[in-house]
Amino acid sequence: MLDLQVLLASLHDWVREHYLAPTWQRLELDTATELLYRKAGRVSWGPAQIEITFEPYRYPEQQQAMAETCRRCNAAQLRWRDGRLLHFRVAANPKFQLCDCQSAGQT
Numbered sequence: 001m002l003d004l005q006v007l008l009a010s011l012h013d014w015v016r017e018h019y020l021a022p023t024w025q026r027l028e029l030d031t032a033t034e035l036l037y038r039k040a041g042r043v044s045w046g047p048a049q050i051e052i053t054f055e056p057y058r059y060p061e062q063q064q065a066m067a068e069t070c071r072r073c074n075a076a077q078l079r080w081r082d083g084r085l086l087h088f089r090v091a092a093n094p095k096f097q098l099c100d101c102q103s104a105g106q107t
Contacts, residue, residue, distance in 0.1 A: 008029065019069060023065045041055055049086075050080055050086050050087070051088075054070075
């Protein structure tokens with residue numbers, strides 16, 4: 001088990017150095033696991049490209065860091081084992097609105 005933990009820590013260090021946004025390059029493995037590696041999302045399998053779309057983050061600084069991380073991954077032209085191009089993106093945060101305030105006073 002210790003060998004696997006060392007492997008995961010080494011792999012995280014490599015990913016952190018090559019792909020993560022500067023604000024995330026100091027993340028420890030536990031924090032990165034919660035923020036990145038277990039992030040919910042959607043995968044679309046196309047004939048030439050695989051698109052990975054992560055759910056939006058609650059906090060703007062995390063959303064920006066993930067967008068930068070996706071940009072770095074896309075710039076590296078990463079490929080799946082069958083040769084298909086991997087394309088990463090983070091979904092935009094939906095505009096939050098409590099109610100339809102414009103029509104609230106109208107009858």
